[in-house]
Amino acid sequence: MATKDIVLAALFAAIIILLGIVPAISLGFIPVPVTAQSLGVMLAGAVLGAKRGVMATLLVMLIAAIGMPILAGGRGGIGVFMAPTTGYLIGWAFAAAVTGYLAERLITPEQTGLTQIVYFFIASVIGGIVVLYALGITWVAFFTGIGLSKAFLGSLIFIPGDILKAGIAALAGRAVMVGYPLLPQRA
Amino acid sequence: MDIRFEDAEVRFAGRTVLLPVRLDLTERRIGIIGLNGSGKTTFARLINGLVRPSKGRILVDGLDVTAEPDAVRRQVGYIFQNPQNQIILPIVRDDIALGLKNSRLPKGEIEFRVQAMLERLSIGELGGRRAHELSGGELQLAALAAILVTEPRLLILDEPTNQLDLRNRNRVLQTITSLPQQLIVITHDLGLLDGFDRVLLFDQGRLVGDGVPADVIAQYEALAA
Amino acid sequence: MKTLYAEGDSILHRASARSKLVGLLLAGILTFLVTSIPLLIGLLVASALLLLSTRLGLKDLLRRLVPLAVTISILCGLTMLLQTVETGIISLLRLTLLLLVSTAVTATTAISDVMDEITAAATPLERLGLLRAADIGLAIGLVIRFVPEVAERYEVLRDAHTARGIRPKTLSLLVPLIILTLRDADEIAAAIDARGVRR
Ligand SMILES: Nc1ncnc2c1ncn2[C@@H]1O[C@H](COP(=O)(O)OP(=O)(O)OP(=O)(O)O)[C@@H](O)[C@H]1O
Ligand SMILES: [Mg+2]
Numbered sequence: 001m002a003t004k005d006i007v008l009a010a011l012f013a014a015i016i017i018l019l020g021i022v023p024a025i026s027l028g029f030i031p032v033p034v035t036a037q038s039l040g041v042m043l044a045g046a047v048l049g050a051k052r053g054v055m056a057t058l059l060v061m062l063i064a065a066i067g068m069p070i071l072a073g074g075r076g077g078i079g080v081f082m083a084p085t086t087g088y089l090i091g092w093a094f095a096a097a098v099t100g101y102l103a104e105r106l107i108t109p110e111q112t113g114l115t116q117i118v119y120f121f122i123a124s125v126i127g128g129i130v131v132l133y134a135l136g137i138t139w140v141a142f143f144t145g146i147g148l149s150k151a152f153l154g155s156l157i158f159i160p161g162d163i164l165k166a167g168i169a170a171l172a173g174r175a176v177m178v179g180y181p182l183l184p185q186r187a
Numbered sequence: 188m189d190i191r192f193e194d195a196e197v198r199f200a201g202r203t204v205l206l207p208v209r210l211d212l213t214e215r216r217i218g219i220i221g222l223n224g225s226g227k228t229t230f231a232r233l234i235n236g237l238v239r240p241s242k243g244r245i246l247v248d249g250l251d252v253t254a255e256p257d258a259v260r261r262q263v264g265y266i267f268q269n270p271q272n273q274i275i276l277p278i279v280r281d282d283i284a285l286g287l288k289n290s291r292l293p294k295g296e297i298e299f300r301v302q303a304m305l306e307r308l309s310i311g312e313l314g315g316r317r318a319h320e321l322s323g324g325e326l327q328l329a330a331l332a333a334i335l336v337t338e339p340r341l342l343i344l345d346e347p348t349n350q351l352d353l354r355n356r357n358r359v360l361q362t363i364t365s366l367p368q369q370l371i372v373i374t375h376d377l378g379l380l381d382g383f384d385r386v387l388l389f390d391q392g393r394l395v396g397d398g399v400p401a402d403v404i405a406q407y408e409a410l411a412a
Numbered sequence: 413m414k415t416l417y418a419e420g421d422s423i424l425h426r427a428s429a430r431s432k433l434v435g436l437l438l439a440g441i442l443t444f445l446v447t448s449i450p451l452l453i454g455l456l457v458a459s460a461l462l463l464l465s466t467r468l469g470l471k472d473l474l475r476r477l478v479p480l481a482v483t484i485s486i487l488c489g490l491t492m493l494l495q496t497v498e499t500g501i502i503s504l505l506r507l508t509l510l511l512l513v514s515t516a517v518t519a520t521t522a523i524s525d526v527m528d529e530i531t532a533a534a535t536p537l538e539r540l541g542l543l544r545a546a547d548i549g550l551a552i553g554l555v556i557r558f559v560p561e562v563a564e565r566y567e568v569l570r571d572a573h574t575a576r577g578i579r580p581k582t583l584s585l586l587v588p589l590i591i592l593t594l595r596d597a598d599e600i601a602a603a604i605d606a607r608g609v610r611r
Contacts, residue, residue, distance in 0.1 A: 001543065003610060004601040010551050011593050014558035018566060036582065047590060059555050062548070066526040067416040067518050070559075073479050077416045077518030078433070078526075082440050082510040083480055084487050143507065145499040146491040154490065168583055175587040180594055237602050257611060265606045272599035275550070275609060277557040288546075289611050319560050334607070 008048055008182065009055035016040035016060050020072040037072045039165040041092045042128035045099030046120050046173030049184045053096035061089060087139025091132040099127030103173070104184055113174060121170035128169065129162050188262065188341045188369055189213050190234055194243035197229050205229050206393045207243060212371070214384035218400065219373040220407050221389035227373045228268060230389065231343050234371070235263045247341075264339030268346050268373075270330035279321070279329050280305070280314040286337040304336045308362060324355030331362065343371045348379060377404055416476070418519045422466050429525035430532075432517045439513050443506045449498075452505040459512040466516050476515050484508060527552065550609065554600075562593055 019036040045053035060070065069076035071089070080089060102123035107116050133155060141151040177183060190212040197205035205226045219227045232238035233245050236256035245252045247259045267273045276282040280301055287297045305311045310328050313321065321329060327347060334342065344363065348356040360379060363370060372379060380386055386403040388396030390410060396403040419425075424432065439459075446452055463473070484507045492500025527549060534545040569588055573580040604610060 001547065002601075003604050004597055006547060006551050007554065007597045007601045007604070008594060010554035011558055011562075011597060012590075013551075013555045014562045015590060015593060017555070017559050018562050021563070022566070039582075043586075043590070047594070055551075059551055062530060063552055063555055066523045066530070066552070067521065068523070068556075069414055069416055075479055077476075077514060078436060079480065079511055079514030079518060082436075082514050083483070084507060085483060140487065144487045144491045144503045146487065146495055146503075150490075150494045168586070171583055172586045172590070176590050176594075179587070179591045182594065232602075235606055237606055256605075257608065260606060260608045267599065267603055267606075269599065272596055273603040273607070275557070275600075275604060275607070276553040277560075281553070285609055286607055289608065317560070318557065319564075337608075 005052050005055070009052045009059060012040075012044050012048055012052070012056035013059035013063070016044065016056060017063070017070045020070060036165070038088075038092070038095075038128060038132070038162065039169055041095050041132075042099050042124040042166060042169035043172060043176075045096040045101075045127055046103050046124060046169055046183075047176050048100065048182055049104050050097050050100030051184075053100040054093050057092040057096045061092070064089075084140050084143045085136070086143075088132060088136035090139075091135035094135060095127045095132040097127070098131045099123045102126060107177075107183065109181070113178075116174045116177070117170050120173040121166055124166035124169040124173070125163070128166055129159065188248050189246075190341075191246040192233070192243070193246065195233055195240040195245050196242040197226075197233065197238055198241040204392050205233075208394050210394070210397070212385070215369050216383040216385070217369075217371045218380040218383045218386040218403075219371065219389065220375070220377065220380075220386060220403070222411065225389040226392040227389050228345055229392075230387075231265075231345060231371060231373055234341075234343060235260050235265050237265070261337075262340045263343065264334035264337065264341070264368075265343045266327075266330055266334055266345060266347060268349070270326050273330050274318040274326070274333070277317055277319070278314075279316050279318055279332075282318060282329070283314075283333045283336050286333055290337075300336055304332045308332050308335075309358075323350040324352065324358070327351060327355070327359060328362070331359070335366075339368065341369045341371070342366065343373075345373045346375065347372065348374065348376045377407075380404070415523055416518050417522050418466070418468055418472065420467060420520065422520065424462070424466055424516055424520040427520075429521050429529050432521055433526070433529055436514055436517050440510060443509055446506075447502065449501060449505065452502065452509065456505055456509045456512070459509050459516075463512045463516040466520050468519055473515075476519070477511065480511050481508070484511065544610070547610065550604075558593075562589070565589060565592060 016037055019040040022036060041057055044056040048056060064071050064076045064080055065078055067077050071080060080086065103120060106119040106123060137148065137151045137155055140146065141148045192208045192210050194207040194209050196203065196207040208230070219231065221227050229238055233240060234247065234252065236252040236259060239253055247263065250259050252259050274282050276285055283301045283304060284297050287300065302314065305314050308328050308331060310325065310332065313325055313329060318326070318329060347359050347363065351359060356376070363372070374380065380400045383400050386398065386400045387394060388403050388407050396406045443455070446455070484504065488500045488504035488507065491503055531545045531548055534543065534548055537543055538545045566585065566589055569585050570580045573584065578584070
């Protein structure tokens with residue numbers, strides 16, 4: 001693994017951690033913390049690509065696991081891996097992987113700005129919403145016994161906020177690509 | 188150490204930033220001067236393989252830098268133009284110890300050497316501080332400590348007094364003057380070069396001056412005028 | 413940065429990090445095998461005693477427990493309403509129990525000890541050639557170093573917006589923040605290579 005990949009992942013992990021401190025985008029009342037942190041996860045995939053994006057999210061999880069209160073709302077410690085919302089946390093790695101993979105496949109430098117933004121949006125929605133929710137909902141359902149369909153209905157409240165985040169991730173992902181392209185190209 | 192440039196040339200994205208150089212550096216105190224963007228940093232980075240030559244090669248004590256960068260880097264310490272980027276771990280003491288991690292020394296011995304190094308540079312009180320809080324001068328000394336602790340035989344300093352106040356500048360000057368190692372110093376602070384054995388002058392990627400400090404500095408002043 | 417480790421010399425503080433982490437994992441698995449409510453209550457009391465044995469202050473305990481406790485209560489309350497009351501109660505007991513035990517482990521295990529366990533756990537992956545265990549510690553050290561720097565840069569960017577009369581918005585802050593931050597990667601990677609930290 002190249003040293004630069006480690007550094008990029010570490011820098012992005014720091015950005016994700018910071019996004020947990022800045023004021024949250026608050027929507028709905030269900031107690032899954034809604035912060036800009038999951039926006040950071042979509043961006044990790046969109047900006048760094050799959051491999052380094054996954055590394056960035058894994059680093060954030062490791063730092064939480066060793067006992068630093070760096071997740072939104074000051075959560076941290078090994079307990080965050082034994083909670084009903086753990087699926088949404090572990091899901092970050094999969095979200096970044098899928099967002100990054102799709103961004104690498106779909107986006108090329110020759111496309112118009114609008115096309116790129118649309119593709120970044122699609123990648124963020126599939127990775128950061130579809131995949132993340134699939135894991136998060138399954139975990140909640142299993143851990144609480146509430147049942148898949150009801151856990152699914154309950155989490156619908158968060159979808160509008162996350163679509164907004166995917167939009168921000170798409171615009172920011174494309175703007176970063178113009179200013180400092182890092183996304184690995186796949187033929 | 189014997190640093191030999193064999194027609195080394197550097198191109199970045201098709202633009203030549205360093206024209207072929209052929210020379211042999213063996214002196215104990217070597218200075219590098221030139222205008223901004225003239226290629227000083229690029230030239231110095233060739234010596235430890237951070238920049239690779241597009242043509243030609245560089246030999247350090249007979250080792251080809253491109254082929255064996257690790258072997259060369261074990262002997263060549265490099266202090267970056269912006270030492271901020273060179274601090275790796277958050278706490279000064281941990282960062283200095285990092286360079287010894289591969290040495291297989293016992294933990295106690297590493298701690299001892301780190302403390303001794305801090306004291307040698309009279310920054311004993313900085314050991315427990317967070318690197319990102321340090322002032323420019325403190326940072327420069329902390330970065331120097333992190334490199335010196337690995338006992339390199341050659342030390343390359345890229346503008347070591349840039350950003351320093353007069354007191355810290357003199358402190359750094361005094362520290363580097365007293366070092367037993369071979370030194371290569373890139374600088375715009377021409378007073379640092381007093382007593383140096385040899386000075387190189389770069390202009391637009393070309394080595395245009397090479398000699399004793401007084402002559403080359405005069406040439407630089409004429410060029411900048 | 414702050415940590416959730418609280419210094420002390422209780423029995424849990426003195427236990428090895430590995431035994432605590434393995435114990436926690438076993439507790440997690442066992443808890444989900446138990447379905448008897450009285451037994452779960454007994455286990456819950458035991459884990460409360462375990463947490464109290466760490467001698468954390470009341471305020472500190474609340475600060476650590478409340479956020480997740482709220483989440484757990486709401487989710488289990490919903491489960492009681494939407495499924496059966498029994499399912500909801502069992503979940504509530506299980507999840508609270510795990511919250512108490514994991515809080516006790518986190519509060520009594522120093523960061524460096526958990527790090528050592530993670531590195532040890534990664535060694536088999538190293539043998540498979542997937543990663544270098546030492547890189548994990550390096551990467552975590554880098555992140556901890558970068559967080560205050562990125563935070564500072566965020567403040568500076570916000571001030572720069574205000575100074576130019578632009579209202580700071582997530583998007584217009586995020587883009588320069590990411591570019592400015594990632595741009596350092598080349599130099600920092602070069603420094604790591606120059607210092608021979610990864611060999
Ligand atoms: N990684 C790079 N990619 C492209 N161009 C580069 C790169 N590094 C340096 N250059 C260019 O090479 C030229 C020489 O740069 P160098 O950093 O060696 O100059 P310098 O003499 O050290 O300048 P200064 O006194 O400002 O530090 C400059 O024009 C610079 O823009
Ligand atoms: Mg330079």
